[in-house]
Amino acid sequence: MKFFETSKYFSLKKSTYINLRWIAIIGQLITVNLIYFILDFKSDLILENSIILLGILSNLYLIYINRNTQLLDKTAFFFLLIDILLLSGLIYLTGGIANPFSIFLIIPSLLSSLYLGYRNNILLVSITILIIIFLTFYNQPLPHPVSEHFHVDNYYYYSMPISLIIALIFLNHFSLSFGKESRIRKEALNKMEEIMSKEHELLSLGGQAAAAAHSLGTPFSTIKIISSDLLKQFKDNPEVKKDIDLLMSQIERCGEILKKLTLNPTVEDDFLDKDFTIADYISEIVKSFKETSKKNFIINFDQYSNSLNIIKSIEIVYGLRNFIGNANKFSKSKVFINVKSDNDITEVIIEDDGEGYPKDVLRNIGEPYIKSYKSSIKSKSGLGLGIFIGKTLLEKNYANILCRNSQTRRGAEVNIKWNNKDLLNL
Secondary structure (H helix, E strand, C coil): CCHHHHCCCCEEEHHHHHHHHHHHHHHHHHHHHHHHHHCCCCCCHHHHHHHHHHHHHHHHHHHHCCCCCEEEHHHHHHHHHHHHHHHHHHHHHCCHHHCHHHHHHHHHHHHHHHHCCHHHHHHHHHHHHHHHHHHHHCCCCCCCCCCCCCCCCHHHHHHHHHHHHHHHHHHHHHHHHHHHHHHHHHHHHHHHHHHHHHHHHHHHHHHHHHHHHHHHHHHHHHHHHHHHHHHHHCCCCHHHHHHHHHHHHHHHHHHHHHHHHHCCCCCCHHHHHCCECHHHHHHHHHHHHHCCCCCEEEEECCCECCCCCECCCHHHHHHHHHHHHHHHHHCCCEEEEEEEECCCEEEEEEEECCCCCCHHHHCCCCCCCCCCCCHHHHCCCCCCHHHHHHHHHHHHCCCEEEEEECCCCCCEEEEEEEEHHHHHCC
């Protein structure tokens, strides 16, 4: 999945945009009339106020005619273009590029880099650059006192449009980069929330099924006892005996299904609320992988001395499972899991005998939607979403995580560490 395949929908929140435009319009109105009436700097006041009026009308159109709460890519581009043209009209009438307020010409393009698509942003930047060049050579005189002569040295004058163009390109590049990263992270977080929501639903459904199965154990036992008594009474009647035998076989089958639903039929009714140690988490997760994987899981609990019972956490289960699943996926034949603890810390080290993290991935590890360009693992590499989700969920639960290439084996290594006091606060 490529980023631009997952983030085709670009929009600008209309209410925020309208408020920003009102601030700009009021500022323009005050500035133009203040200069004319208070400072007595003469300019074409009627034309300037007419341009501001067009801005007011376009804002009223957004409020009363455009009913959308979000401005889609093309609509937002059109109104940002109007902002650039109206502002450039005011700048043209008041000194062109020598006007100190010409810096505001780059603002619409910066907004487009955050909220619009790549093509529309490039188009707006190009139009802004052309307008800056035009205003450099064609403009009305800058309003100034009649008794004084305003003059700017050419070296300084031509450096202003150059600096504006450089600032425009520089800021747009960074805004595009940050906007892209923000959208990628938002996409990944939404995916994580969706996955965790499904996990919680499954856990809730599984708990209800297990509780129901646990409660049905007694009535099924009663049915089984009665069936046994009936079999003794009608053992000489072949037809009835055949039906009772069928009934008892189905009861046995129901009993097996109930055992699977309850997960652990030996515990009491409060088994759903049982707390676990990190070792329990690891054991259960590895057990689930062994059912489908041919890899050899080597677990070492020799240095696990301080077994803390912590509240069952689906975030920890899913986070650990993601990292163990990655090790299983990229290992050649073995996955090594070393669990350590003492009075202060609990540590889980997951290693594999695969090729390790590629250098082009290692520097961005933990970021979503990353992919290695190394051909030997390209077919098996994913989008980095699993590591991102696992890292985010475990860090949310106070874990410190270090991903690197193993110093003792040739594969990848994930070091997950908790302070014991943090585990007790989960």
